[in-house]
Amino acid sequence: MNETHTIPICKLDHISIVVPNLDLASKFYLETFECEVSVPIDLPNQKMRIAYVILSNVKIELMEPTGPDSTIEKFLERNPSGGLHHFCLTTPDTGTAAKKVRLKNIRVIGEGVSHDDKDLFFMHPKDTLGSLIEIEEE
Amino acid sequence: MNETHTIPICKLDHISIVVPNLDLASKFYLETFECEVSVPIDLPNQKMRIAYVILSNVKIELMEPTGPDSTIEKFLERNPSGGLHHFCLTTPDTGTAAKKVRLKNIRVIGEGVSHDDKDLFFMHPKDTLGSLIEIEEE
Numbered sequence: 059m060n061e062t063h064t065i066p067i068c069k070l071d072h073i074s075i076v077v078p079n080l081d082l083a084s085k086f087y088l089e090t091f092e093c094e095v096s097v098p099i100d101l102p103n104q105k106m107r108i109a110y111v112i113l114s115n116v117k118i119e120l121m122e123p124t125g126p127d128s129t130i131e132k133f134l135e136r137n138p139s140g141g142l143h144h145f146c147l148t149t150p151d152t153g154t155a156a157k158k159v160r161l162k163n164i165r166v167i168g169e170g171v172s173h174d175d176k177d178l179f180f181m182h183p184k185d186t187l188g189s190l191i192e193i194e195e196e
Numbered sequence: 197m198n199e200t201h202t203i204p205i206c207k208l209d210h211i212s213i214v215v216p217n218l219d220l221a222s223k224f225y226l227e228t229f230e231c232e233v234s235v236p237i238d239l240p241n242q243k244m245r246i247a248y249v250i251l252s253n254v255k256i257e258l259m260e261p262t263g264p265d266s267t268i269e270k271f272l273e274r275n276p277s278g279g280l281h282h283f284c285l286t287t288p289d290t291g292t293a294a295k296k297v298r299l300k301n302i303r304v305i306g307e308g309v310s311h312d313d314k315d316l317f318f319m320h321p322k323d324t325l326g327s328l329i330e331i332e333e334e
Contacts, residue, residue, distance in 0.1 A: 063227075064227065064228060064229055064230045064231075065228060065229050065230065066229075066230045067229050067230055067231060067251060067252075068252065069251060069252050069253045069254075070211070070251050070253060070254045070256075073208075073211055073280075073283055075326070075327055076326075077325055077326065078325075078326075079325075082325065083325050086324065086325055089201075089202065089300075090202065090203060090297075090300065090302070090324075091202055091203050091204075091205050091285070092202045092203065092204045092205055093202075093205060113205060113207060113208050113285070114205075114206065114207050115207045115208060115253045115254060116207075116208045116253060116254060118208075118283075137326065139321070139322065139325065139326035140325055140326030140327070141280075141321075141326040141327060142211075142279075142280035142281075142282075142283070142327055143280075144280075145211055145256075145280070147229070147251070159228075162227075162228065164228070183277070183279075184277065186224065186228075187215055187216075187217075187220065187221050187224050187277065187278055188213070188214075188215065188216075188275065188277035188278030188279040189213055189278070189279060189280055
């Protein structure tokens with residue numbers, strides 16, 4: 059595979075954990091580790107609330123579904139205690155990255171914009187050997 | 197909770213993904229992203245083979261079970277395509293960290309030493325709101 063076909067990665071921005079209760083999870087990280095935890099951010103379009111555990115090199119995103127049709131509600135049904143859901147890599151240009159992903163016959167899903175206005179998409183986990191990988195513009 | 201009881205965290209060192217086939221997974225990361233992938237490391241005591249995808253700020257550990265009594269074989273039975281298994285935070289002193297963890301009534305499991313001689317333990321996922329968290333000495 060030619061290197062020009064690989065996707066440039068700036069860093070791993072965050073890992074994401076689905077939790078049944080965002081306030082309890084925020085309290086757990088704050089009381090267990092020396093870290094900061096952001097205030098909750100409501101994302102009504104995605105039917106979830108999130109908060110970030112801020113570490114020196116990455117963030118841990120905590121995600122709580124707020125409706126039965128939330129994209130993460132099914133995950134919580136299969137994993138009632140919650141658990142690791144995906145990780146997010148950043149790239150300089152998501153448009154170019156999505157084209158390269160499609161050329162590799164990896165399905166692009168969930169194209170959209172993050173709550174802080176960054177373009178993003180996901181790679182279908184059935185095409186990535188099991189992991190849901192988010193690609194976000196740096 | 198007094199801050200002296202929280203565990204100091206240096207960084208998130210790696211996330212770990214269980215994969216059914218380490219060679220295929222290494223090839224996937226190498227051909228999909230601009231990154232380095234280490235040579236496979238055989239861990240016969242843990243009945244697994246691992247390799248590291250090296251990003252600028254963290255590593256992604258790929259883990260393949262090499263025996264039916266491997267600690268990660270059960271995970272693969274539940275998730276035949278593989279998937280996110282745990283993440284690893286580093287701390288200056290795992291002995292002090294393990295004491296603090298026990299004081300919080302979080303079970304300490306899997307105490308041991310990594311393949312590169314660093315003390316480590318895991319926090320029981322039933323006591324951490326669903327995620328398996330590894331703590332390794334910096």
